[in-house]
Amino acid sequence: MSMSTSTSTPSRATRAPAVEARGLVKTYPGEVTALNGMDVTVEAGTVFGLLGPNGAGKSTTVKILTTLARPDSGSATVAGHDVLRHPDRVRRAIGVVAQNSGADPVATGRENLRLQGRLHGMKGTGLDRRVDELLERFTLTEAARRPVKGYSGGMRRRLDVALGLVHRPEVLFLDEPTTGLDPEARTAMWDEIGRLAGEDGLTILLTTHYLEEADRLAERVAIVDRGRVVVSGTPDALKGELRGDAVHVELRTALGEAGRTLLDGALGGLPGVHEVLCEGRRVSVRADDGAAAVPVLLGALERAGAAVATATVARPSLDDVYLRYAGRRYAEAGTGSLALAGGAR
């Protein structure tokens, strides 16, 4: 596949990548292959999204890049430092917001931030000022003296991000920053991440299983499936690769072998129809003019004796990109219907 969709400007190209991982392999006891040749390159000062269903290998990648786990093979540098040879230098340069960031529930927000800063060697008025600044910025000033166990989910998540930023890292890792948040808190978190992007040349690597999140926040996206990147590029370029509209038809019963042949025959000769994919009760067609393909498709299905439940025409989304490169529908890859939040538009 030709995915030469480089958007980096000359100024960015002159800087070394903030994150570079090559051929990462990691197998957990019990022969679970979490990573199977993972490659990631993140240009400095950009927001990069690792997108994939649960279990695709996103978190394992983050664990290796943040020096928590060691790969079985492969190499990686973060902020110019080798994660295996100089984990200490990497730790100084990174901020990590894990899925469970583990703020101390008994300690106050301010105490959590202060301890984090101290572990990074900060102290005195410098630390005090930085903590105040972050509390203000993440609208936690009022709650700063309260124990974290009384915080709402959104407040906790904001504190987690603040914890990752105390020491002004070069590279920030956000592992599923909005999982478990209600829609309102999620939107607020997106705005916050959007503001962080590009600030002080901060590089952000975020993992998500929400297509909409990657589409909205990341300048470049890599789609991860079964421990490796199946495709990467800018969201627009990836969507542009898919010619035309997506037509999805939901049937009342699965299409038989004869029905499929009939369908292929009816649609095959139609100009502007590129791909026809049948999966159980779902039929997906890619066509230059989606609206024009619908009557033909419905006609063919009727002749095949298949009752249609719903039919939709949609502009290409990352869901379609996922379907095309991972060979299966995003929602079926293990995340459930939640992942379809960004499907049709």
Add this chain to the structure above:
Amino acid sequence: MTTAVTQTWYMTQRQLMVFARQPAYAVIMLVQPVVWLFLFGALFRNVVELGGFGTTSYLDYLVPGVVVMSALGSNMWAGMGTLEEIQRGTLDRFLTTPASRAALMNGNVVHNGIVTAFQSVVIVLLGLLGGADYPGGVTGVLVLVVASVLLGTVFGALSNALGMLVRERESIIGINTFLLLPLTFLSSAFMAPDQMPSWMRHIADFNPLNWAMTAGRSALSADPDPGAVLYRGGALLALAVAAVWLSIRTLRSYQRSV
């Protein structure tokens, strides 16, 4: 080196704060010793008449036993806290900072030591209130407290290692319940060695719990045996160092498994 010490102190402070803000813990921690000292002590008061206790007051004899037993009881659950920190993601958060790896483990050890020392002193004072006599004086009490802190360190570090290795609450609960009573009854906590069946006495000789009690009891007596105290104290120290070393090793194996 100095940063590692400072960081150890940060980690200790963090845990002491949790302890200080949840006073219910401290109260619960002291209820059991009170039961042992005053209910059990009253019930078996006349047992000293059998002889071999080195004192005429059973409470005098019982205090070191209860101090050491309580040190075991409060430290053997340390792994539960570690497990919670792993599950909450706190340990991983600290591991991605440049903080010294040893500081992360040692903060826990120092904290447990401070809490054990506090608990031991309170039990000694409760005994004093109840009429116990400590001829060994302050030095004797100090030896007892140090011995119970060392014993607590042994079992606290082992419990942490277990928590990181098995990562199941059930395993810690199972092993602790399995160990607590045999370790206690195969020691001189309640009964003078002279009155124990000889096979039990021989087993008790290998029980670290008994080393701490014997050392403390000797130091508190009217004529302490410095040789016996140092010998058992040294053995406890060696065990404590080995257990802490093991827990730091398991931290590495934990890192391999994430």
